[in-house]
Structures are given as C-alpha cells and as structure tokens.
Amino acid sequence: MKIKAYYDVVIIGAGPAGMAAGISCYDNKASTLIVEREERIGGILKQCIHDGFGVIEFKEKLTGPEYSERYIKIIKDKNIPIITKTFVLNVEKKGNFKLTLINPKEGIFNIETKALILANGCRERTQKQIFIHGSRPSGIFTAGTAQYFVNILGYLPCKRCVILGSGDIGLIMARRLTLEGANVIGVYEAKKHPSGLIRNISQCLNDYEIPIILSHTITKIIGDDRVKAVEISEVNEDMEPILGTEKIIECDGVILSVGLIPENEIAESLNIDIDKRTKGPIIDQNFMTSENGIFSCGNALHVNDLVDYVSESGRYAGLSAARYINDNYERKFISVEKSLKDFAYIVPQYIDIKSIKDKVIFYFRSMDIKENVKIYIKCGENIIFHKKYRYLRPPEMERIEINLDKELIKGEKSIEFIMMEG
Amino acid sequence: MREIICILCPNGCYMKVANTNDKWIIKGNLCTKGRKFAIDEIKNPKRTVCSTVKTRYSKVPRLPVKTDDDIPKEYIFPLMKLINKVVINKPIHSGEIIIEDVFKTGVNVITTSDLFYLLGTEEDG
Ligand SMILES: Cc1cc2nc3c(=O)[nH]c(=O)nc-3n(C[C@H](O)[C@H](O)[C@H](O)COP(=O)(O)OP(=O)(O)OC[C@H]3O[C@@H](n4cnc5c(N)ncnc54)[C@H](O)[C@@H]3O)c2cc1C
Numbered sequence: 001m002k003i004k005a006y007y008d009v010v011i012i013g014a015g016p017a018g019m020a021a022g023i024s025c026y027d028n029k030a031s032t033l034i035v036e037r038e039e040r041i042g043g044i045l046k047q048c049i050h051d052g053f054g055v056i057e058f059k060e061k062l063t064g065p066e067y068s069e070r071y072i073k074i075i076k077d078k079n080i081p082i083i084t085k086t087f088v089l090n091v092e093k094k095g096n097f098k099l100t101l102i103n104p105k106e107g108i109f110n111i112e113t114k115a116l117i118l119a120n121g122c123r124e125r126t127q128k129q130i131f132i133h134g135s136r137p138s139g140i141f142t143a144g145t146a147q148y149f150v151n152i153l154g155y156l157p158c159k160r161c162v163i164l165g166s167g168d169i170g171l172i173m174a175r176r177l178t179l180e181g182a183n184v185i186g187v188y189e190a191k192k193h194p195s196g197l198i199r200n201i202s203q204c205l206n207d208y209e210i211p212i213i214l215s216h217t218i219t220k221i222i223g224d225d226r227v228k229a230v231e232i233s234e235v236n237e238d239m240e241p242i243l244g245t246e247k248i249i250e251c252d253g254v255i256l257s258v259g260l261i262p263e264n265e266i267a268e269s270l271n272i273d274i275d276k277r278t279k280g281p282i283i284d285q286n287f288m289t290s291e292n293g294i295f296s297c298g299n300a301l302h303v304n305d306l307v308d309y310v311s312e313s314g315r316y317a318g319l320s321a322a323r324y325i326n327d328n329y330e331r332k333f334i335s336v337e338k339s340l341k342d343f344a345y346i347v348p349q350y351i352d353i354k355s356i357k358d359k360v361i362f363y364f365r366s367m368d369i370k371e372n373v374k375i376y377i378k379c380g381e382n383i384i385f386h387k388k389y390r391y392l393r394p395p396e397m398e399r400i401e402i403n404l405d406k407e408l409i410k411g412e413k414s415i416e417f418i419m420m421e422g
Numbered sequence: 423m424r425e426i427i428c429i430l431c432p433n434g435c436y437m438k439v440a441n442t443n444d445k446w447i448i449k450g451n452l453c454t455k456g457r458k459f460a461i462d463e464i465k466n467p468k469r470t471v472c473s474t475v476k477t478r479y480s481k482v483p484r485l486p487v488k489t490d491d492d493i494p495k496e497y498i499f500p501l502m503k504l505i506n507k508v509v510i511n512k513p514i515h516s517g518e519i520i521i522e523d524v525f526k527t528g529v530n531v532i533t534t535s536d537l538f539y540l541l542g543t544e545e546d547g
C-alpha cells in the first residue's frame with residue numbers, strides 16, 4: 001500500500017475501537033488511514049481467548065479472537081487503508097495535524113491529517129504504581145503479560161501463584177492458569193469489594209474453588225532471583241496494613257491485576273484536557289476532545305468492561321470525525337453535572353449544543369454499590385430522563401441513550417445527573 | 423435455597439433458587455434464560471471451555487479453541503488433557519472442528535481464530 005501525504009482522518013490503534021472508527025469513517029466517505037504499532041491488528045482481543053464478547057453487538061457469545069476477526073474481515077473486504085508495525089512518535093498542530101511516524105519499511109516519515117482519532121487503548125498498572133516492600137525478583141507479572149505468555153506463546157509463567165487485585169483480567173487468568181495446571185492459591189484484594197464483574201467471580205473463581213480474600217494485600221515480596229514467597233497483611237478502612245496480621249505464603253509467581261489506565265501520552269502531549277476520574281480525555285457527545293479535530297474512543301477514553309461498547313464508541317467517533325471534515329466547526333458547550341459522591345464518572349463530560357443532531361449516549365459508573373436507585377437527568381426544571389436500577393455496581397458500566405431537544409437545552413448552562421434512593 | 427449468578431450475559435443476574443415439591447421457585451432473573459441456567463446449574467452444571475492448542479509454526483505457536491457448546495463441568499479437566507495433546511500442523515480456518523464429539527456429549531472443540539490469517543498466507547496462494 002502506498003502511503004499518502006494527507007488523509008482526512010487518521011486513527012491511532014487498530015483494536016476494536018480503532019477498527020470500528022475506521023469502518024465508520026470510511027463508510028462516511030472520509031479518506032481514512034488506521035495506524036497500528038503491532039504486526040497484527042485486533043488489539044488486546046488477540047490474547048483474550050475466553051468467551052463472553054459480543055453479546056450486545058452480535059447477539060452471540062464470542063471469544064476475543066472471533067470478535068476481532070469479524071471486524072478484521074470487514075476492514076479487509078472494504079480495503080480500508082491500514083499500516084501496521086508503525087508507531088506514532090509525535091503529533092503537532094499546524095493548521096492540520098502533522099504526525100511523525102516510524103516503521104521498519106519507511107523509517108521516519110510524516111503524514112498530515114485534518115482529524116485524528118485516539119484509539120490507542122489502555123495500559124495496566126504495574127508494581128511501580130503500587131507500593132510493595134522487598135526485592136524485585138522475577139516471577140512478578142501483570143495479568144495481561146501472564147495472559148500473553150499463556151495464550152499467545154503457550155508458556156506457563158508460574159506453577160503456584162497468588163493474584164493481587166481482583167480486576168477482571170486477574171480473575172480470567174486465575175481460571176486460565178488453573179486450567180493449564182497451575183495452583184492459584186488465592187486472589188487478594190485490598191478493597192472491601194471485588195473490582196471485577198460478579199459473573200467473573202462466579203465462573204473464574206467459584207467454579208475452581210479459588211478463594212478471594214478481601215481487605216488483604218501483599219506487603220512484601222520475598223526471593224532473590226525468583227519469587228519464593230509473599231507476605232500478606234490485612235488492611236484497615238484506609239487500606240493501611242494492620243500490624244500483626246502478616247502471613248507468609250510460599251509461591252513462585254505474583255500476578256498483578258490492580259487496574260487499567262487509559263494510554264494518554266499523545267493526548268497529554270497535545271495539552272488535551274484530561275478527566276481526573278476516567279484518566280482519559282474530556283469529550284463532548286461527538287467524542288471530540290477539548291482540541292477541535294481530535295477524537296477519543298474505546299479504552300483510551302475510559303476503561304470499558306464490555307468490548308461491545310468499545311466498538312460503539314469507535315463507530316460514533318468515526319462518524320463524528322467524518323462529519324467534522326465537511327462542516328465548518330464551531331462548538332458551544334454546556335456541562336454535564338453530577339455529584340462526585342454518587343458517580344465515579346460520566347462520559348461525555350460536555351454537550352456541544354451547536355451540533356446536537358441525533359441521540360446522545362452517556363456511559364457512567366456509580367461510586368459505590370447501590371440497590372434500588374433512580375437516575376434522573378435534569379435540564380433546567382425539566383426531567384428529561386429517568387430510570388430505576390435494581391443494582392448499580394462500580395465494576396459494571398451503565399449506558400443511557402437519550403434524545404436531547406435542541407430547543408429545550410438552548411438557554412441552559414448544564415444538564416444534571418441525579419441519583420436518588422428508592 | 424441456593425444463590426446462583428447467571429453467567430449467560432453481562433447483566434450477571436443474582437438469582438435465588440429453591441425447589442419445593444418438585445417446583446422451581448427462582449427469583450432475580452431478568453429473563454427466561456436465567457431460569458433454565460439456574461435449573462441446569464443445580465441438576466447438571468455446564469460450561470464452555472476456552473483454551474489453546476499447539477501448532478508447529480514458530481510465528482504462531484498457539485491457536486485458540488473453544489467447545490462449540492457447554493459441556494458438563496466434570497469433563498473440564500479431562501478435556502484439557504485432550505486439548506493439550508493436539509498439535510496443528512497445517513493451516514486451518516476459524517470454526518473448524520479439531521476434536522469431535524468430546525466424551526460422547528455431541529460437543530466439538532473448534533478453532534476460534536484463522537491460522538491462514540495469523541500466518542499471513544492466502545489459502546490458494
Ligand atoms: C484481559 C481482558 C479481558 C477482557 N474481557 C472481556 C470480556 O470478557 N468481555 C468483554 O466484552 N470485554 C472484555 N475486555 C475488554 C475489551 O477487550 C477491551 O475493552 C477492548 O479490547 C478495548 O479496545 P480498544 O480498541 O480501546 O483497545 P486495545 O484493544 O488495547 O487496542 C489498542 C491498539 O492501539 C495500538 N496502539 C497503542 N499505542 C499506539 C501508538 N502510539 N501507535 C500505534 N498504535 C498504537 C495497540 O497496539 C493496540 O492494538 C477485556 C479486556 C482485557 C484486557
């Protein structure tokens with residue numbers, strides 16, 4: 001494929017978000033290029049060999065590779081331009097955006113684009129970001145790295161391990177390692193509640209009698225070259241270890257599943273506003289960031305638990321980018337207000353009232369576990385949406401779709417999300 | 423009474439299940455699939471198994487596979503033994519059967535990724 005000097009839209013990342021964005025840009029007649037740093041497209045789904053993907057998108061329970069290969073097929077059939085093994089080094093705003101890229105074939109080269117979609121996914125928190133005493137022997141892996149070893153390379157990274165943190169990848173790996181013959185001693189979670197989905201606690205831990213130990217953390221890793229044991233302690237309400245509760249557990253591996261954060265190096269280099277809660281860019285309902293012409297979707301925007309919504313966000317970002325190319329764009333914002341006590345986050349954070357065309361989608365998470373609550377959306381004195389929820393749980397992202405009336409919203413400065421008991 | 427979490431869809435309904443006088447009383451399921459899941463879960467719990475098989479290609483050392491339907495839980499580890507004996511030595515598409523009718527359940531183990539694609543070769547080229 002010959003790389004052109006200019007594209008209407010360039011998409012960084014060819015995971016489910018980037019693929020969906022690319023397809024919708026292309027379908028809406030924008031000249032499109034997808035850039036992927038790895039040799040194979042598909043993003044993190046390549047290594048997620050378990051099933052449970054696509055129940056919303058395809059009404060079927062698919063594995064990660066099956067889900068992503070459906071999108072890969074569409075991209076191939078439509079012949080959407082894509083370059084792999086290519087890393088985006090730098091983005092500069094010079095009227096349009098000037099990208100500096102590098103790959104083995106072209107070396108360092110430049111591309112200009114009018115719109116840029118950040119679909120570069122998220123990264124895992126590592127041991128550097130959490131505080132554990134002791135040496136740094138081998139045998140400590142993030143859950144995603146362990147997943148890569150087992151599922152892509154076919155190599156069992158440990159025989160007897162503990163899992164720190166109850167994120168979904170850790171739960172999935174507890175089951176996977178057990179199936180491959182490793183002994184998973186337990187999942188230790190510092191918080192009072194698991195951070196992964198309940199169905200994963202059930203099918204990954206309970207099915208295999210792997211205990212989850214809440215309000216506990218690793219306080220020390222023991223071993224010189226290789227992990228020999230860990231010290232586990234109970235923690236108090238403030239997550240500080242309680243002296244005297246230490247226990248030593250022998251193991252040859254520690255799997256960290258302590259959270260994911262949006263990859264936002266590029267966003268930060270462009271001084272795009274970042275939401276402290278999501279750790280991804282602040283956007284409007286068109287998935288456009290604080291910088292005109294830059295869009296964000298998928299896990300680069302906020303960490304999703306369902307890939308189906310990742311694809312949805314990519315599709316909207318792609319459609320919006322294609323519209324942006326043709327429109328003379330000027331935005332006027334109103335904010336989406338919420339109580340920080342009730343909501344962990346709401347995306348989008350702003351509504352651009354000039355471009356309200358069709359329905360608006362909100363994604364949100366509650367701060368705590370809530371039973372029997374109602375969510376209202378208020379616009380001035382009008383209640384424009386309400387719904388009852390049997391449960392709201394922080395690990396489960398919720399989605400709301402509403403039609404915003406341009407006339408109704410005109411004079412307002414904000415719309416407000418309200419959570420009420422009962 | 424038993425507490426069962428339905429794993430069939432992302433809702434993950436939390437169900438309370440009781441059987442009195444041969445009648446099932448199930449609460450908490452948002453749809454009828456949950457009811458069937460709960461009864462199966464007590465009578466004969468079943469799961470889909472996902473894993474990988476070896477290939478002889480160094481570029482793609484493992485190919486992902488799954489059972490094309492749920493199998494009884496007690497077959498999970500015996501099946502893992504069978505899966506870990508398989509070696510793929512020619513390119514194969516996604517959805518092709520690699521182990522047929524496991525333990526006479528009528529369930530097959532199928533590939534979930536396209537080895538032609540992963541190896542970067544075309545089928546007829
Ligand atoms: C272990 C695990 C288990 C999961 N389980 C489930 C599940 O059971 N069900 C479910 O529905 N969802 C699940 N998810 C969630 C879902 O897989 C992810 O939310 C989804 O893959 C995110 O898609 P994405 O496109 O945003 O990011 P990714 O898939 O991470 O793709 C980002 C892409 O961007 C590329 N990239 C990054 N930086 C650059 C750069 N500078 N230049 C070029 N390219 C770049 C990367 O190489 C990558 O290919 C799981 C996720 C994980 C990690």
Ligand code: SF4
Nearest residue numbers: 428431434435453456
């Ligand atoms: S009962 Fe229905 S809605 Fe609830 S988890 Fe099962 S399949 Fe999903």
